[in-house]
Amino acid sequence: MAEYSRLAKGHFTSTGNAQFVNLPFLPDRVEILNYTQVVAGVTNSTSVEAKWDISMGQGVAMMQAYSSAGALIWDNVVTNGISTFQAGQMLQYGPLVLLGTTGGAGIAKTSGTVLTVTTAAAHGLSPGQWVVFQNLYETATTGMQQLAGIPFQVQSANFTTTVFQVAWLGNASNLTAIDTAATGAAGFRQILYPTLYEPGVCYPYTITVTNGVGTVTTTAPHNFQVGQEIMFKIPLSYGAQNLNELPNVLIPGSPQYFYVSAVTSATVFTFANAPVLSTAYSVNNTFASFPGLKFAQCVAVGDINTGGTLYSGTQLYPSPQIYTGLASAPTINGPAILGAYVNNTSMGFVIGAGTGRVVTGAVLVGANTNVIYWTAYQDDLIVN
Numbered sequence: 344m345a346e347y348s349r350l351a352k353g354h355f356t357s358t359g360n361a362q363f364v365n366l367p368f369l370p371d372r373v374e375i376l377n378y379t380q381v382v383a384g385v386t387n388s389t390s391v392e393a394k395w396d397i398s399m400g401q402g403v404a405m406m407q408a409y410s411s412a413g414a415l416i417w418d419n420v421v422t423n424g425i426s427t428f429q430a431g432q433m434l435q436y437g438p439l440v441l442l443g444t445t446g447g448a449g450i451a452k453t454s455g456t457v458l459t460v461t462t463a464a465a466h467g468l469s470p471g472q473w474v475v476f477q478n479l480y481e482t483a484t485t486g487m488q489q490l491a492g493i494p495f496q497v498q499s500a501n502f503t504t505t506v507f508q509v510a511w512l513g514n515a516s517n518l519t520a521i522d523t524a525a526t527g528a529a530g531f532r533q534i535l536y537p538t539l540y541e542p543g544v545c546y547p548y549t550i551t552v553t554n555g556v557g558t559v560t561t562t563a564p565h566n567f568q569v570g571q572e573i574m575f576k577i578p579l580s581y582g583a584q585n586l587n588e589l590p591n592v593l594i595p596g597s598p599q600y601f602y603v604s605a606v607t608s609a610t611v612f613t614f615a616n617a618p619v620l621s622t623a624y625s626v627n628n629t630f631a632s633f634p635g636l637k638f639a640q641c642v643a644v645g646d647i648n649t650g651g652t653l654y655s656g657t658q659l660y661p662s663p664q665i666y667t668g669l670a671s672a673p674t675i676n677g678p679a680i681l682g683a684y685v686n687n688t689s690m691g692f693v694i695g696a697g698t699g700r701v702v703t704g705a706v707l708v709g710a711n712t713n714v715i716y717w718t719a720y721q722d723d724l725i726v727n
Contacts, residue, residue: 453508545567
């Protein structure tokens with residue numbers, strides 16, 4: 344039978360961490376091949392091929408790897424293997440990871456652009472994943488609760504099994520570092536699927552204007568495109584009130600929108616026709632008056648007909664880009680409002696960073712920069 348079968352293939356460059364692959368179906372078989380290692384020839388303690396079937400259960404795999412003696416053998420990955428995922432419309436969160444009270448755990452004020460998080464035990468994250476903090480009380484009246492509730496993307500720089508960094512004004516005077524003396528259950532949760540059916544909202548931690556061009560740096564990928572129409576929602580404590588969508592002082596009752604003029608990186612963009620800021624934009628709010636859920640936001644509002652780039656003979660309704668890790672990829676659906684909504688109920692499979700039961704040095708997803716080819720299947724009929 345082949346009436347309802349589905350088949351997809353592709354490849355990616357491994358980072359050494361778990362790899363999410365989005366598909367328009369939920370596979371029941373997955374095969375992967377480490378092309379880099381095959382080309383390199385025999386390498387000790389290296390995985391070259393793996394297979395998974397839904398009947399095996401989630402998070403396992405059969406792996407063909409070279410042993411420490413250079414022999415090619417089949418091995419079993421019992422944890423962090425291959426599994427499927429399917430997410431709905433609401434954000435889903437992982438378990439609370441406590442910062443702990445030993446091992447130098449906490450959040451350090453590192454620089455003007457990053458905060459450094461250290462956990463007492465392995466945090467289980469990978470660069471590119473998103474987290475949200477909670478209960479950041481160093482004492483009853485000091486700490487970092489000003490940023491609790493904002494989505495942050497885990498950066499790749501200085502990343503270890505117990506250390507990661509997030510983008511923020513890390514030297515802000517009103518932040519008190521979280522250390523072993525912290526009160527309460529200070530910690531974070533991973534946002535499992537951060538890009539679903541929801542407006543394209545990003546959280547700026549710097550906004551500057553020079554010669555009519557505004558530059559915005561966000562805590563996680565903004566997903567904006569050049570020509571995208573945007574608006575700002577900025578509480579009074581952040582300053583820069585003349586960027587707000589309402590009120591428009593020139594046309595009372597009319598929203599004030601701007602257009603993305605350049606995308607510098609996944610977390611930096613510029614917008615045109617920016618006014619001189621009424622007051623400087625700053626996230627350095629005091630602990631006593633932290634805004635709670637009322638954070639400064641930048642929101643996409645235009646669609647391709649009214650707020651996007653003019654049609655020039657290319658694809659009329661491009662699928663929006665999403666960040667499942669540190670690199671962007673097109674969504675499986677479309678058309679969609681350009682930048683404003685992510686039309687992406689996520690499903691697909693995950694290749695984990697598990698190792699063999701015998702060849703313990705062979706990593707399923709491969710080493711950093713390895714090119715991995717994959718094939719995913721959904722079969723018509725499963726007999727048993």
